[in-house]
Amino acid sequence: MVSLGARDELFSFHEFSLIHRIIDQLGAAAAQDIVVPPGDDAAVWATSSPGNLIVASVDAMTAGVHWLEGSESTMTTSDVGWRAVAASVSDIAAMGATPKMLLISLMLSEFSSSVFVDELVQGISDACLFHDVKVAGGDIVKGSANGISITVIGETERSVDNRILRRDSAKVGDIVVVTGRLGGSAAGLSLIRSAVEIEQSMEILTRRHRRPEARVVVGRQALLAGARCAIDVSDGFLQDLGHIASASQVDIEVICDDVPLEIAAVGLLGRSMALDLGLGGGEDYELVLIFNEGLFKDIERASDTELTIVGRVVEQIADQAAVRAFDSQGEIYNPAIRGWDHGN
Amino acid sequence: MVSLGARDELFSFHEFSLIHRIIDQLGAAAAQDIVVPPGDDAAVWATSSPGNLIVASVDAMTAGVHWLEGSESTMTTSDVGWRAVAASVSDIAAMGATPKMLLISLMLSEFSSSVFVDELVQGISDACLFHDVKVAGGDIVKGSANGISITVIGETERSVDNRILRRDSAKVGDIVVVTGRLGGSAAGLSLIRSAVEIEQSMEILTRRHRRPEARVVVGRQALLAGARCAIDVSDGFLQDLGHIASASQVDIEVICDDVPLEIAAVGLLGRSMALDLGLGGGEDYELVLIFNEGLFKDIERASDTELTIVGRVVEQIADQAAVRAFDSQGEIYNPAIRGWDHGN
Numbered sequence A, B: 001m002v003s004l005g006a007r008d009e010l011f012s013f014h015e016f017s018l019i020h021r022i023i024d025q026l027g028a029a030a031a032q033d034i035v036v037p038p039g040d041d042a043a044v045w046a047t048s049s050p051g052n053l054i055v056a057s058v059d060a061m062t063a064g065v066h067w068l069e070g071s072e073s074t075m076t077t078s079d080v081g082w083r084a085v086a087a088s089v090s091d092i093a094a095m096g097a098t099p100k101m102l103l104i105s106l107m108l109s110e111f112s113s114s115v116f117v118d119e120l121v122q123g124i125s126d127a128c129l130f131h132d133v134k135v136a137g138g139d140i141v142k143g144s145a146n147g148i149s150i151t152v153i154g155e156t157e158r159s160v161d162n163r164i165l166r167r168d169s170a171k172v173g174d175i176v177v178v179t180g181r182l183g184g185s186a187a188g189l190s191l192i193r194s195a196v197e198i199e200q201s202m203e204i205l206t207r208r209h210r211r212p213e214a215r216v217v218v219g220r221q222a223l224l225a226g227a228r229c230a231i232d233v234s235d236g237f238l239q240d241l242g243h244i245a246s247a248s249q250v251d252i253e254v255i256c257d258d259v260p261l262e263i264a265a266v267g268l269l270g271r272s273m274a275l276d277l278g279l280g281g282g283e284d285y286e287l288v289l290i291f292n293e294g295l296f297k298d299i300e301r302a303s304d305t306e307l308t309i310v311g312r313v314v315e316q317i318a319d320q321a322a323v324r325a326f327d328s329q330g331e332i333y334n335p336a337i338r339g340w341d342h343g344n
Helices: A015-029 A077-093 A114-131 A184-194 A200-210 A216-225 A237-248 A263-269 A271-280 A293-302 B015-029 B077-093 B114-131 B184-194 B200-210 B216-225 B237-248 B263-269 B271-280 B293-302
Strands: A043-045 A053-062 A098-108 A134-142 A147-156 A175-179 A229-232 A251-255 A287-291 A307-314 A323-326 B043-045 B053-062 B098-109 B134-143 B147-156 B175-179 B229-232 B251-255 B287-291 B307-314 B323-326
Touching (some): A015 A114, A043 A098, A053 B098, A053 B147, A077 A098, A077 A114, A077 A147, A077 A216, A098 A216, A114 A134, A134 B053, A147 B147, A184 A263, A200 A263, A237 A251, A237 A271, A263 A271, B077 B229, B184 B200, B200 B263, B237 B323, B263 B271
Parallel strands (some): A098 A134
Antiparallel strands (some): A043 B053, A053 B043, A175 A287, A229 A287, A251 A307, B053 B147, B098 B147, B175 B287, B175 B307, B229 B287
């Protein structure tokens, strides 16, 4: 749970002491071995190879919107730190690039305790070590609520054809492939909200909600093997496919029976509900990879997780690009759950 | 003024439409000509030369803390956008590096109107064009108040000795040099708050508060000419010198009479008050450059603004590094205004 202790001395610290304290607490997750480590006006570092392209993205979460505090909370403060890192890193994974450095902007309400900051930093640190990224810098400001915004900067090799996994490069005839299993995060959230005691066999679901893992390795391997199109499952699988369809000006067809669902979610909620969560729940941070079928075996061999073919790219048939899901009768299936719009 | 219109349809837009609208509005300030422009999971670009070092910093501002809304407002919404960009870019200027790309994280309260967003983006766009940086990506989330966090990513040449302007490289005997003139921003704020009609000769002060300009050119030239130590004047001149003193483990002595003050501020408030604002007001976004006196003529020749020698680096005499300001009698001078702590 997010523990909001009595207001303590947090804001009697100068920002500068607080920053030093956070850098200390980050330990090995702070980028101490770069040209200019955290603590100066800016951080400075070299790419792994001269000439590498820079890949950068920013992702924000705010209390009351992306996580709840107090009795409604579905995760600990350190889970919030972990998720913020994983969600940001996932955007770099979806490009097939290697994430390297994070810049963290923290907004703290006057009711934040130093315990809150310590726990948040612990989750950030754990997720950094897990995903092999480091914190290069940050800023801390007072605000009317707690919020965290993480910029992740990674890199990838420069090539004549600028190879990268993009949203706008799905080609008619390509297969649609999903890493891992979907619906686990939303099922975990539903399980936590039900407030029943959680059996050990269901803990994978709460972990998927609280400690998602970005698919950096398989994204990278897919790029190296020849894939050029991907997105991560953050808003909801069908909605994320919609971004690809509209950027690539194609339609995408998905076979519902082929969508790999988190097994514990099917056990807990039944296949129909688990499917709806898999199609629309979002926040699984799996990757959707779209590529020529001939590449499948190579990419599967290099992958550190299971890959499942769930659909195909077809020609756009109407004015607007569309995603169609088909049920086992070959009928269009509309899941009961819509994807997540970050703005809301 | 920040005009908070009646709540309109802002959050009926999907985030994705809002992002496209913002990219359109940014126009030439959006990085459309890079490998992967805004709109994908991450932006991708090449450095100007292969092997350049990456230089990155993040800076956040929140409504009610860094700017006021409604009747207490001291700047327009587009000024807020400008300032957010300039403050971030100033951190890169203080490294002697070249700022290139911005990633913008916007937190919007449910009371934000689309007019607010349009004006903010206009200010961002104007400041990007002025400082020759582009917006490579962003995220928009709902929050309990308006806030903006800007990550700026720049670059500089790699060299064997990793030359860069750092806080920890002031050497005993170096001179302390200030670009431009200090106190203008705080005097401008004071003038705006006084609510008197502002004469044309005083408009430089309101402009320094609302539309600060980062000193990118002189920072770069100082680095190229051999300087290795700098900071930007954001928290307050003496406080910023304190960061250098403590990072470099030296003391710094400043001659108050030599500190270049914004002339209009002296005219408006008298020399004594203008001095206090110059020493402690902050947010002038001038640079403090610290280097061997022998470099002064070269750096002055290459500078696009006036440079003034205001002090010298001396040996640290106590346990804690210290900054001492001396008045015309040679006595220690303690200004009435303390520097700004971002956390507060």
